Amino acid sequence: MLRFLSLTVEDFGPYKSRQTIDFTSDDGVTIIWGNNGRGKTTLLNAFRYALFGKVYGRNTKIQHSLQKISNWESFDEGKYGFKVILKMDSDGVVYELTRQYTVRPGVSIPLSDNDYKEDVFLKRGTTIVSPEERDHILKSIMPEQVSRFFLFDGELLGEYEELLNDENSIGHKIKESIERILGVPVLINGFTDTKAALKEYQNRLSKAAQKDQNTQIIGSLLEAKQAELKSHEDDCISLKKRLEELQNEKQKIEDEMKRTERTRELLNQQKRLKEAIEKKEEAKKAKLQEMKSLTKKAWQGMLGTRINDLMVQLDGEIAELETKKTKYVISQQIVDELKKGINTGRCPVCDQTLDISLINRLNDKINNPSTAFGSLTAEEENKLIELQGRKAQLKKLNASDLKAQIKSIEDSIADLTVEISDAEQELDAIVKQLSGVEDTARASSVTNDFAKCIQKISVVEEGIKKEEEIITKTINEIRGLEEKLKKQAGSGELAKAEKRKEFCEKIKDIFEKGVDLYRDSLKQKVERDASNIFVNISNEPDYSGLKINENYGLYIAHKSGRIIEIRSSGYEHIVALSLIGALHKNAPLQGPVIMDSPFGRLDPEHKRKITASLPILSEQVILLVYIDEIDEQLARKILGSTLKHEYELCRISAMHTEIKKMIGSDN
Amino acid sequence: MAEDKVNIGLTNEANEVAEKIAELDCFEDKFDIAKFAFAYAIKNELDKRISEFNIGEGRGASWNVGTFDGDKYLYNFIISLFPDIQTPYRQIELLMNAGLIELGKIINESGLSGISEFM
Known part of the structure; x- marks a missing residue:
């Protein structure tokens, strides 16, 4: 059984100068409380760096440039590099592992990883062992291939779902690690x-x-x-x-x-927006072309009002002359009738005797154009022809009003312009975001x-x-x-x-x-133990346990015997913790479990149940949690005497965190 | 009968307004803008107060009347509207310049977002 006794960090990330966390005690749980940005993941990385010389980014397996790990304040004060010392007990033998990153001789101000060198020392008791023996011991007490089951980031627990997918290389790697921790490679x-x-x-x-x-x-x-x-x-x-x-x-x-997911999403958005802008520009161009063909003749429609007004005026003048002309024709007919009467001396209508003087007066009236019954003068005749000609011409000139059509096109163009502008703004924002990539x-x-x-x-x-x-x-x-x-x-x-x-x-x-037999037997044991842990920490009484597949992937089983195909991220978390607990129970290699933010996706009841189950996971559990990730008082009450130490990561500055032991926390 | 114009054109002031309208990209060319301005003048009866407009010499865009009014539509319209006019193309030139000057005033005051509001 491997047990960590203490961890000393010096200028490692936000941990300025030399600071030590003591784990010396019996079996139990240590909680390190720290808000975001205080260095919880950096502490997990400090263990990883000491053991394997590697530091991973948050939520990824991508290795960081080590130079970036140096404490910035110390760096500015001219103190370059960092050191991590991990004191461990493996089956009664005490080891002290020191890994330090120091500036190469001759380099005054380091600029890159190349300006540093790394030294690793392993003391067994008080003696420093040879590099060969050191590598052998480290590989025996904590092989890197199985480290994922000892040092883990709660955010990466979702990876274990990949075990349910045969085609996935992450699943393949995890399966290999599982078989390694379970000792299958020996056989x-x-x-x-x-x-x-x-x-x-x-x-x-x-x-x-x-x-x-x-x-x-x-x-x-x-x-x-x-x-x-x-x-x-x-x-x-x-x-x-x-x-x-x-x-x-x-x-x-x-x-x-995974790392470039956001960038690819932005690039896709950029492509989609560019295509959308191009389409809208095309549509706008087409609308403008339509507009240009309309404005070639639209002006004619604008003359309509004046043409109509003029036609009304002309109609009036024409009507006046035509009325006069009609009156004359009618009068002429009456006179013609009267003329017949003159010849007979009697009215053709009422058969009365006609007075010759009356007949003469009537004759004078109709023969005088200035009277109401007179005929049109030559000038009036010409005028009438001219007016009728103008009217006919105006009738030909009258064109339809295109205002409504043009307005509709203008509205479409305005809408497209706004849409293009919005898309361009969105595109600018994406370009800005991408400029940092x-x-x-x-x-x-x-x-x-x-x-x-x-x-x-x-x-x-x-x-x-x-x-x-x-x-x-x-x-x-x-x-x-x-x-x-x-x-x-x-x-x-x-x-x-x-x-x-x-x-x-x-x-x-x-x-x-x-x-084959060992594999089958291990799978049965892992399935049984994971099921027990799962049933213990699950909140759903209808879930009867877990079923294992060829890849050590675990399915949730319903009490009806059916398999739950789709599970929530919270349950994925619980299944992963159950698997890790079962692996620790069945592995020949026993060691501490260090978990960074393991409760993130869980509801309060699951948090409570998992907290209570922590001592089952391993004999030594170190939790890196943010304040409120679990209730402090409740955690103390649930863990009772199994809670051995509590530390708090305190902010001194943005680049400086102090590890402080919480008073009265030791059990 | 007085001699009519063979070429008609825009004054500097009217030409500047035509250029502003051209920026809207709604017209194929100034030729169409000039006709639009003429129609605007007719619609708004600028002919009745044409003397208010100080229409200078035409140094802007200009066109031969045969090109400008190939189908004699404008000619026929003007002689129908103003039967006493002896020089229809001179009248057309006056009106299109007056129309542009008037449009220029509105554009200066309220800006220019479209042309339908002038129709």
């Missing part, structure tokens, strides 16, 4: 070694067969098949190595995709790289599948030849070689079956 190594030994015995068998005249041909065939098998196995190993490289590459790209070209090419990587993986996987088919076929052929040999072995050298090979084959089979 796998045994299987690999016995398999290699078996090959040797198989070669010896074919050699022995070739020496005997009766079995010479089979021996040669066997040797040829063994060589063929080796060649395919070598190819298969190369392909598997290539696959692993590609899986690593894929994971890096996935990390990069170092490598936008990389962000846009990363998805393409991802697709290429997936394609390469698929080709390599296909290659492995084909090679494995050939290997199976060749193994069967070799078995057939070995069977033939067995029948002819007799009791000489060939028989001895046969017996050695068979013996080795049985040992190999034991390891091979052992790996």
Whole structure:
């Protein structure tokens, strides 16, 4: 069991000068309280730096430039670099691990990581061990590959959901780490070694067969098949190595995709906005063109009012002249009738006697154009023709009013102008945000790289599948030849070689079956323990437990037996904690658990239950939590005597945090 | 009969207003703006107070009347409206300049966002 005794940080991130956190005590929980920006993640990184020389960014697996870790205030005061000392107890042996980052000789002001050097010392008791022994001890007490189960960022617990996805390289890596912490590689190594030994015995068998005249041909065939098998196995190993490289590459790209997600989103938005602006500009251009074709004739419609007014006026004048003309015609008809009466001396209408003087007066009136019954003068006749001509001309000139159409186009253009302006403002804001991004070209090419990587993986996987088919076929052929040999072995050298090979084959089979059995048994144990923890901390009585898959991914099981396909991020968190707890219970390697912000997504009841379950996770638990992430009083009450220490990260300045032990916190 | 104009054009002042209107990009060219201004003058009966406008010499855009009024629409309109006018194209030139000067006043006071408000 590994246990941390103390951590000393010197000019590491916000921790100016030398500061120590003491964990010395019996089993239990240490809580380090700190608000945002005070350095909780930096403390997690201090453990990581001491053990592996690495520092990760928040929520990512991307390694930071180490120079940036130096305390800024100390840096400004001319004190460059930093140091972390981790004191540990591993199965009763006390180790003190010191890792320091100091300026290289000859460098006055460091500018980059190249201006620093790193020194690592490991003391066992009071003696500093050799670098080789140091590396060996560190790999034994805390292998980096399993560190994710000891040092973890609560925000990254969602990664464990990837175990439910067969195609995911993050899931693949986590599965590898899980098998490593559970000790599966020990058996796998045994299987690999016995398999290699078996090959040797198989070669010896074919050699022995070739020496005997009766079995010479089979021996040669066997040797040829063994060589063929080796060649395919070598190819298969190369392909598997290539696959692993590609899986690593894929994971890096996935990390990069995650890191550049916001940038890619901005780039997509930028592209969409540019396309939208271009479309709207086109629409505006089309509207303006439509407007131009309308304004070519729109002015004619504007003359309409004047034309109509004039037509009304002309109609009046024409009507006046035409009325006069009509009156004259009617009067002329009356006179003609009267003229008939003059000839007879009697009125043709009332048959009365007509007075000749009256007839003469009437005749004078209709023959005088100045009277109301007079005919049109020549001038009036011309006027009438002119007026009728003007009216006819104006009628031809009258055009339709296009005001409504033009107004509608203007409104459309105004709307488009506003929309373009809004989109341009939005685009400007995106461009500003992108100006702070170092490598936008990389962000846009990363998805393409991802697709290429997936394609390469698929080709390599296909290659492995084909090679494995050939290997199976060749193994069967070799078995057939070995069977033939067995029948002819007799009791000489060939028989001895046969017996050695068979013996080795049985040992190999034991390891091979052992790996499968161990895996199955571990999975059952992990499923059982994770289920127990889950049921303990889950708030949902209808959930009966967890079901494990091939990748150690855990599904939530409903009491009806159905699997819950979609789960909330809070439940994802609870499942991940249950898995980690189960792994710690079943791992040959025991160690402390250090959790950064583990309660972020949980409701108060789950926080309470998880707090109560913390001592189950590991014998030593160190929590890095922000104030109010869990209720202080409640945490103390729930944990009781298992809460060993409490520290507070206190702000001195934005770049300076002091670690203070909380009074009366020691149990 | 007095001799009519063969070329009609815009004064400097009217030309400046036409250029401002052209910035709206609603007209193909000043040719169409000039006709629009003429129609504006007619609609608003500027002919009845044409003497109020100080219309100087035309140094801005100018056109041959054959090009400007190829279908004689303007000519026919003017002689229909003003049968006594002896020089219709001179009248057309006066009115389009007056129209632009009047539009210029409005644009200076209220700005220019569209042309439908003048129709």
